[in-house]
Amino acid sequence: MALKSCWLMQPHLHSIPKLTCCCCCCFKPTNLALKKASQPKTRRGFVVMVAIAASLVLNFNGKLANGLDLELVAPDQTLEEAQSGIRGHALALLQVKAFIDSESWGEAQKALRRSSAYVKQDFYTIIQGRPASERPQLRKLYFDLFNNVTKLDYAARDKDASRVLQCYHNIVMTINDILSRV
Numbered sequence: 001m002a003l004k005s006c007w008l009m010q011p012h013l014h015s016i017p018k019l020t021c022c023c024c025c026c027f028k029p030t031n032l033a034l035k036k037a038s039q040p041k042t043r044r045g046f047v048v049m050v051a052i053a054a055s056l057v058l059n060f061n062g063k064l065a066n067g068l069d070l071e072l073v074a075p076d077q078t079l080e081e082a083q084s085g086i087r088g089h090a091l092a093l094l095q096v097k098a099f100i101d102s103e104s105w106g107e108a109q110k111a112l113r114r115s116s117a118y119v120k121q122d123f124y125t126i127i128q129g130r131p132a133s134e135r136p137q138l139r140k141l142y143f144d145l146f147n148n149v150t151k152l153d154y155a156a157r158d159k160d161a162s163r164v165l166q167c168y169h170n171i172v173m174t175i176n177d178i179l180s181r182v
Contacts (some may be wrong), residue, residue: 045154069099082125083182088120090175093149100164103157108164112156138181145174 053058099108123145127138152167 029141046128077125079125079129082122086119086122086126086182087179089115089122090179094172094175097168103161105159109153109156112149112153122144123178141174141178145171145178148174
């Protein structure tokens, strides 16, 4: 059914839009013509919106977020590379102390997140390469280390200097224990 050019669509957000005539015609406004005319457009619009949303979600760049990296094992990292890299990455994690002393909380959080991601990746690779009998002890150290890293991150966010120092000292002790076992 073709609509004449004299018909206008009057939107009413609380109800279904109705067609009304802009000239003095004898036709009454009808909802049936509008329903038939707008259903395919509504479905098509919905499909387009879903496609746009899906493409935005799939193209989201995870590096924009400044959170902890959740990738635990590098695809090409060997046990030897992890063992040689963990010392340097652990020392980088301990260099957060300079930001803590200057009470530069935002920079401390960024440096902590950046360096802890590398330590996490290396240490997880080392745990996977160890015999099954040694893994529970290393997993406990892994848990203690990154639990304190998370607590330090939250304490830095809250600008709680005493809690930050306590977590930092726990991290230092755990890293020393880890490096002695690796």
